[in-house]
Amino acid sequence: MLDFIKNIFAGGMGDIYLEAILLTIKITLLGTGISYLIGIPLGILLYGTYSGSLFPNKPVNAIVGFVVNILRSVPFIILLVMTQPVAKAIVGSKIGDDAFIVYLVIAAAPFVARMIESSFKEVDGGVIEAAQSMGSNNLQIILKVIIPEAKPSLLIGSAIAITTILGYTPMTYLVAGGGLGQLAIQYGLYRFNSQIMYVSSLLLIILVQIMQEVLNNIAKKSDKRIRNN
Numbered sequence: 001m002l003d004f005i006k007n008i009f010a011g012g013m014g015d016i017y018l019e020a021i022l023l024t025i026k027i028t029l030l031g032t033g034i035s036y037l038i039g040i041p042l043g044i045l046l047y048g049t050y051s052g053s054l055f056p057n058k059p060v061n062a063i064v065g066f067v068v069n070i071l072r073s074v075p076f077i078i079l080l081v082m083t084q085p086v087a088k089a090i091v092g093s094k095i096g097d098d099a100f101i102v103y104l105v106i107a108a109a110p111f112v113a114r115m116i117e118s119s120f121k122e123v124d125g126g127v128i129e130a131a132q133s134m135g136s137n138n139l140q141i142i143l144k145v146i147i148p149e150a151k152p153s154l155l156i157g158s159a160i161a162i163t164t165i166l167g168y169t170p171m172t173y174l175v176a177g178g179g180l181g182q183l184a185i186q187y188g189l190y191r192f193n194s195q196i197m198y199v200s201s202l203l204l205i206i207l208v209q210i211m212q213e214v215l216n217n218i219a220k221k222s223d224k225r226i227r228n229n
Contacts, residue, residue, distance in 0.1 A: 013196070016183065021203060024179035027097060028166045028211075031104035035161065038109040042068065043116025044142060054128075054138045068110040076107050076168055080175070095175040103175070108165050115161065119153035120146050152219045159215035163208050170204070180204045 042064065048054045049061035074082070080103045087099040123146050131145045147154070170181025180200045188197025 017180075017199070017203065020178065020180045020183045020200065021207070023097065024166070024169050024181070024204070024207065027101060027104070027169055027172065027177070027179060028162060028207075031101050031108060031165050031168075032158075032162045034101070034105045035108035035112050035165070036158075038105065039112025040116060042109065042113035043120065046113060046117040047120040047146075048138065048142075054141060068113055071106065071110040072114065076103075077171065077174070079103065079107050080171070095177070097172065097177045097179075100172050100175050100177045104165055104168055107168065108161060111164065112157075112161050115157035116154065119150040119157055122153055123149045155215055155219035159212050159219065162215065163212050166204070166208055166211065180207075 045064055046061065046068070049057040049064070051058065051061075071079070083103060083106050084094040084099075086106065087102040088094050090102050091098040093099050127145055127149060128141060131141045136145070169179050170184065172179050173182040173185045180203055184197045184200035184204070187193060188195075188200060
């Protein structure tokens, strides 16, 4: 067993794996963070404009919902090809890690928006009505009532989002990016080195499990319903 582990990290492979892990984490966290910066306002808009909500507006809800649904329905690999001019305009290149983050955000932001909308809709309407009766405006209700009440659901949603985005990262090889996915495919699959391919895949699975567990545990600790039971 020890000999097998030594062979895995022989020839400087340990440094290569570490670099790939760090790059994968960087791409995942940046992609997730920017997706939430865009997805949160979209989610609030979707929630607030639906019929019977805080500021109902059927045309706005229909237009935003249509755009979100279109982007969500396009497979990531096709979206990556279709949005290359967008990446070129934003980061100056259609390839590389920065360009791939742009593709991730375009794919993930609509997904995040729908999850946020869904989490907000789980909040008890009675709590919102109570806040309205006390004279709270829409912004105060969203910031001080809906978001705190939806916090456990939002955290669980973030665990789903970050692991989904992490699952997209192996496609960096399509645009000359790096990370564990690129390592598994370029150095493992294409060079017929099954050891590199399997180890890279295993490291990717471990990263997914760690991120999922950490966020799920945070969500459980923040859920008042669990603490009160």
